[in-house]
Every structure is written in structure tokens, then in C-alpha cells.
Amino acid sequence: MQKLNKTRIAFIVIVGLALLIVGGALAFNFVKKLAAQSGTSMPSGVSSTGNQSTPVMNLDAPDPIFSSTYNAEDGLPTYICGADAFGSYFTLQQMQISGKDVEHGFHLGIVPFYLDEDPAYAVSEEQRTALLGTGQWDCLLTTLDSVALTSPGVITAIVDESAGADQLWARGINTINDLKGARIAFSRGSVGEYFTYYTLSIARLNPRFDVTLxxxxxxxxxxxxxxxGEADAVSGWEPDIYDAEESGGVPLLSSQQMRIVIDVMVTSRQSMAAEADLVQNFHNAWFDTLKDQVEDFDEAAKQIAKWGHNDWSFVYPESASEDLELWLESVAQADLSDNTTVMRDLEPIINRLQIARRVWAASGLDVPKDDVSDLVDPSYISRAAAQASLQAHGNPINDTFSFSTELAVSSLGTADAQTLVVLPCRRFAFLPESTELTLESRRILDECVMPTLSQSVGLFLQVEGSSAWPGPPGTYTQEEILEFAEARAQSVVDYLVSQGIDSARFIITGTLPPEDHWETEDAELQSEDRYVEMTLITVGR
Structure with missing residues (x-):
């Protein structure tokens, strides 16, 4: 009997422990599920891409700022957007003060990054994308290259094209080629980092080996x-970048010349799936607000200043119009008409996303493996464009948005031209005894030249052809060799023009081989003299 009692006691203890373990596991899963639904982070890595782990972070978002007239009991839904202090992003502040959000059926909540140096609003790049990716925010205003790197949501509108706001400054460095061996400073995880990597890629400089980051x-x-003196170059954006002048820095390259920085509106997948009408209402309100800004700029500036936090926005009540104009001079805003053009043909934006991924990957970062075509949804723009009342009558401060248009440069001159970079691709194969490029040579041009020319403004390409001067003496004249050299340069230009580059952007020249190579029968020397050198020339920095 005593033995039986001990057995029963042991059995009961074992069953009890098992029940505790099972109950604990169920409780953990329940709490985890609740945390996921509420957006609270668990003590584990957060990944928005599925194949790229993100460091452990706190996903508690700062409190969004609502209008002073916000009434949580009026039944209207809220729409939360995160954004930096940036001129074209201030459409959010204007929307809130003007009441366009309520007019379109919702309350806008703004999460302004680094607001008044308040630590609560010091939201890192990783935290921003995670908050959007988990659906805690409805939208994030950021750059296209950031979307390519992290896939946090879907691009549903274009905000602007940086037209000088993003810049690379240097000291004692005259061309991009001269960056080899340089120390380059930038804000990690930002568009300044991408601008650095893209600039290096033009000269085929490897960020991991050819420079110090x-x-x-x-x-x-x-x-x-x-x-x-810790760095030889610095990448950033205005107004902070201008302080580099204090130590003798000068601009090397800006987004005025290289239109590689595109600001976009990124919408959370959760909002698109669960609240498509609300998402549409926000887009309608955005373009309605932008219309007001174009048609009555002074009033829009006053509204942005009235939002407050003027030392954050640098838009002050007493000088609102001048302050906002200063912000917007270096960004080419995209109105509803521009967005309609972009979203009608997605190939250019898909190409930009693919280029951005290649640039990020070349820097050693892991990039998502999803299809970039899934990162763009044109439907919200399509529905907004169907509403005539949202079309602006007028032009933004900087009306040079060029994302999907041919760039007119025929009016530019080269009197003040400066060499920006000598492109590393200079050896091209031609068909025998011909100036016709081979398929491999065309592929090289597609990779080495086309991305830069298709995303630049105010840059010319000097194309210099060189030809061997075969012997024996008297076989060819100097004029014939020079003519053949220019014909090969013209062949390169003809191909680039056929791919959509304006013919006015090229300067074609020919050159003779070194005098000691004239009329040579040495095959190696002849090979050295057969090339086409391409130099990007900037009209102004």
C-alpha cells in the first residue's frame, strides 16, 4: 500500500509538471500573438524582408502629433505617417493645419523624426521601416533606394526628385576617380550612404576595398x-552639408546633376489590405493639399509655420514663404500630373529599384529577393487622377521633375565644363574592319554608361575614339586614321542615342595614337591604341 501511494504521488507530480509546461507554452504563444497584434516587439530579431535580419529594436512608436482640433470621439479613423523635416514632406503639416485630412474623412497623425531634439522622436532608419512593416504606421515618406533595400511596404506615390538637396563634398579631390583611397563619412542607413555607393559605382570603385567608409x-x-580632418569627403543633404565649407570642402557631386534620389510615399501592406478606402482618401488629401500649395503658396507656407516646432522645420511665421521656397528650390516636386505619368508606365521606376538593389549589393549589403515589381502599386494614383478637382493649376517652385521625361540639355553650354569622372569602361570590340559595336560591347555600355546618363541632368559625355595606325608606312594617311577614330566614337554615341539619350549631350572627338606607334606592325601596340574613352563632364557644381 505504501509503495502504491508513492507511485501515485510520483505519477501526480509528473502529470502536474507536464501540465505546467504545456500551460506555460500556451501562455507564451498567446502573449506573443497579442504582442504581434499590438505591434509590441518581442525579444528577438525583426525582419521586414524575410531574408534580411534586423537588429533587436524597440517598436514602441513615438506618439503621433494630431491637429489641435482633433476629436477622438468624432468617429473618423486615424492615418499615421512618419517623416523627416524636409521641404516636400511638409505637405503633411499643411494638410493637418488646413483641415484637408478631416475634409477627406480622417485624422492625420504625424510622427516627425528628431523633433526638437526630443529623444522620443529619434527614430532610426531600421525602426522606421520596421514600424511600417508591422503595420503600426500607415505610411512613411522616405527614399526609393531605402525601399529597394528593405521592402518595408509599397510605393504608392512619388513625392519628389532631389534636384540639389543631396550632395557629396570633398577636400583636395577633383574627380570621382580621385576618391580611390579616400575616407568618406556619411549618415549610416540613410540616402547619404546610398549616394556615396552610387557615386563610387560610376568609377567602378568598390566601397569595401577602394575607400574607407x-x-x-x-x-x-x-x-x-x-x-x-577624419574624412576626405562627406555625403549628406542640406542644410547640414553646407557646414563642410568650414574646413575647405567644396561640392564634388550633387543630385542637381545626378537625379538618383527619389522621395516616395510608402504605404503599409496591412493598411492597403484592410483599409483601402482610407488609403485612397489619404492620397486624395495629399494631392488636394499639394494643389493648394501650388495655387496659393503664401497661404500654404503660413499653414506650415502655424503647425509650430519652427526650429525643427526652419519655416518661421515672419518669413514663411521665403523659408519654404528655400527648402523647395532644390527638390523637384511631383504633382498629380507627374505621378500619373510615372504610374502609367512602371518600367522607369522598376529600373530605378533594380539599379538601387545592384548598388546596395555591390557595397556588401544583403538585399531582399522579392520581385521589385511588387513594390509599386499605381492604383491609388489612377483613382486620384480621375478626379479633376485634384489637378493643380500652376507649377511647383522647382518645376524640373524629369523622372519619366526626356531631359532637354541642348540649351546648356560647356564653356565652364569640368571633368567629373573618366568612366572605367574604354575597351570595346568592333566587328572586323568596321565601326559597328559587337553585342558584348553594347552590354558593357548598358551597364557602365546608361544608368548614369539616364539619371543625370546637366552632365555631358565626351566620347574620344582612338584607332591604331597599322603599317607598313604609307598604308594609311593621318586623316584616315583620325576619321576612323572619330567614327568609332560616333558608333558608341549612336548606340546610346538609340537607347533614348539626347544627342545634344555628347561631345565627339578623335585622337591619334602616340607618335612612336604610328605605322606600326606590332599587334600589341595596335591593340593598345584601339579604345573609346568616355569622360563625364559637368557644367557646374
Whole structure:
């Protein structure tokens, strides 16, 4: 009997422990599910792409700022957007103060990054994309290259094309080729980092081996490192980048010349799936607000200043119009008409996303493996464009948005031209005894030249052809060799023009081989003299 009692007691203990273990597991899963639904992070890595792990982070979002007239009891839904202090992003503040959000059936909540140096609003790039990816935010205003890197949501509208706001400054460096061996500072995870990598890719410089990268926590810190002599170049955006002048820095390249920075509206997949009508209402309100800004700029500027936090926006009540215009001079805003053009033919934006992924991958970063065509949804623009009341009558401050248009450069001159970079691709194969490019040579041009020319404004390409001068003496004249050299340069230009580049952007020249190579029968020397050298020339920096 005593033995039986002990057996029963042991059995009961074992069953009890098992029940505790099972109950604990169920409780853990239940809490985890609740945390996921509420957006609270669990103590594990967060990934928005499925194949790229993100460091553990706190997903508690800062409190969004609503209008002073916000009434949580009026039954209207809220729409939360995160954004930096940036001129074209201030459409959000204007929308809120003007009441366009309520007019379109919702309350806009704004999460302004780094607001008034409040630590609560110091939201990192990783945290921003995670908050959007988990559906805690409805939208995020960011750059196209960031979307290519993290796939946090879907691009549903174009905000602007940077037209000078993003810049690379240097000291003692005259061309992009001269960046080899340089120390380059930038704000980690930002568009300044992408601008650095893209610039290096033009000259085929490897970010991992050919330069020393100095990532910092902000543009201000990157500029400080440059001014302290820790860096030879710095990438960032205005107004902070201008402080690089204090230590003798000068602009090397800006987005005025290279239109590679596109600001976009990214919408969470959860909002698109569950609240498509609300998402549409927000897009309608955005373009309605932008219309007001174009048609009555002074009033729009006053509304942005009235939002407050003027030391954050740098738009002050007493000088609102001038301050906002200063912001917008260096960004080419995309109105509803521009967006309609872009979203009607998605090939250019898909190409930009693919280029951005290649640039990020070349820098050593893991990129998502999803299809970039899934990162764009044109439907919200299509429905907004069907409403005539949202079409603006007028032009934004900077009316040079060129994302899907042919760039008119025939009016530009080259009197003040400066060499920006000598492109690394210079050896092209031609069909025998011909100036016709081989298929392989065309592929090289597609990779080495086309991405840069198709995303640039105010850049010319000097194409210099060189030909061997075969012997024996008297076989060819100097004029014939020079003519053949120019014909090969013209062949390269003809191909680039056939791909959509304006013929006015080329300067074609020919050159003779070194005099000691004239009329040579040495095959190696002849091979050295057969090339086409391409130099990007900027009209102004």
C-alpha cells in the first residue's frame, strides 16, 4: 500500500509538471500573438524582408502629433505617417493645419523624426521601416533606394526628385576617380550612404576595398568628422552639408546633376489590405493639399509655420514663404500630373529599384529577393487622377521633375565644363574592319554608361575614339586614321542615342595614337591604341 501511494504521488507530480509546461507554452504563444497584434516587439530579431535580419529594436512608436482640433470621439479613423523635416514632406503639416485630412474623412497623425531634439522622436532608419512593416504606421515618406533595400511596404506615390538637396563634398579631390583611397563619412542607413555607393559605382570603385567608409549617426556628425580632418569627403543633404565649407570642402557631386534620389510615399501592406478606402482618401488629401500649395503658396507656407516646432522645420511665421521656397528650390516636386505619368508606365521606376538593389549589393549589403515589381502599386494614383478637382493649376517652385521625361540639355553650354569622372569602361570590340559595336560591347555600355546618363541632368559625355595606325608606312594617311577614330566614337554615341539619350549631350572627338606607334606592325601596340574613352563632364557644381 505504501509503495502504491508513492507511485501515485510520483505519477501526480509528473502529470502536474507536464501540465505546467504545456500551460506555460500556451501562455507564451498567446502573449506573443497579442504582442504581434499590438505591434509590441518581442525579444528577438525583426525582419521586414524575410531574408534580411534586423537588429533587436524597440517598436514602441513615438506618439503621433494630431491637429489641435482633433476629436477622438468624432468617429473618423486615424492615418499615421512618419517623416523627416524636409521641404516636400511638409505637405503633411499643411494638410493637418488646413483641415484637408478631416475634409477627406480622417485624422492625420504625424510622427516627425528628431523633433526638437526630443529623444522620443529619434527614430532610426531600421525602426522606421520596421514600424511600417508591422503595420503600426500607415505610411512613411522616405527614399526609393531605402525601399529597394528593405521592402518595408509599397510605393504608392512619388513625392519628389532631389534636384540639389543631396550632395557629396570633398577636400583636395577633383574627380570621382580621385576618391580611390579616400575616407568618406556619411549618415549610416540613410540616402547619404546610398549616394556615396552610387557615386563610387560610376568609377567602378568598390566601397569595401577602394575607400574607407566612416558611417556616423547623423549628417551633422558626418560633417563634423570631415571638418575635424577624419574624412576626405562627406555625403549628406542640406542644410547640414553646407557646414563642410568650414574646413575647405567644396561640392564634388550633387543630385542637381545626378537625379538618383527619389522621395516616395510608402504605404503599409496591412493598411492597403484592410483599409483601402482610407488609403485612397489619404492620397486624395495629399494631392488636394499639394494643389493648394501650388495655387496659393503664401497661404500654404503660413499653414506650415502655424503647425509650430519652427526650429525643427526652419519655416518661421515672419518669413514663411521665403523659408519654404528655400527648402523647395532644390527638390523637384511631383504633382498629380507627374505621378500619373510615372504610374502609367512602371518600367522607369522598376529600373530605378533594380539599379538601387545592384548598388546596395555591390557595397556588401544583403538585399531582399522579392520581385521589385511588387513594390509599386499605381492604383491609388489612377483613382486620384480621375478626379479633376485634384489637378493643380500652376507649377511647383522647382518645376524640373524629369523622372519619366526626356531631359532637354541642348540649351546648356560647356564653356565652364569640368571633368567629373573618366568612366572605367574604354575597351570595346568592333566587328572586323568596321565601326559597328559587337553585342558584348553594347552590354558593357548598358551597364557602365546608361544608368548614369539616364539619371543625370546637366552632365555631358565626351566620347574620344582612338584607332591604331597599322603599317607598313604609307598604308594609311593621318586623316584616315583620325576619321576612323572619330567614327568609332560616333558608333558608341549612336548606340546610346538609340537607347533614348539626347544627342545634344555628347561631345565627339578623335585622337591619334602616340607618335612612336604610328605605322606600326606590332599587334600589341595596335591593340593598345584601339579604345573609346568616355569622360563625364559637368557644367557646374
Amino acid at each position: 566612416l558611417p556616423k549617426d547623423s549628417v551633422a556628425e558626418a560633417v563634423e568628422a570631415f571638418n575635424n
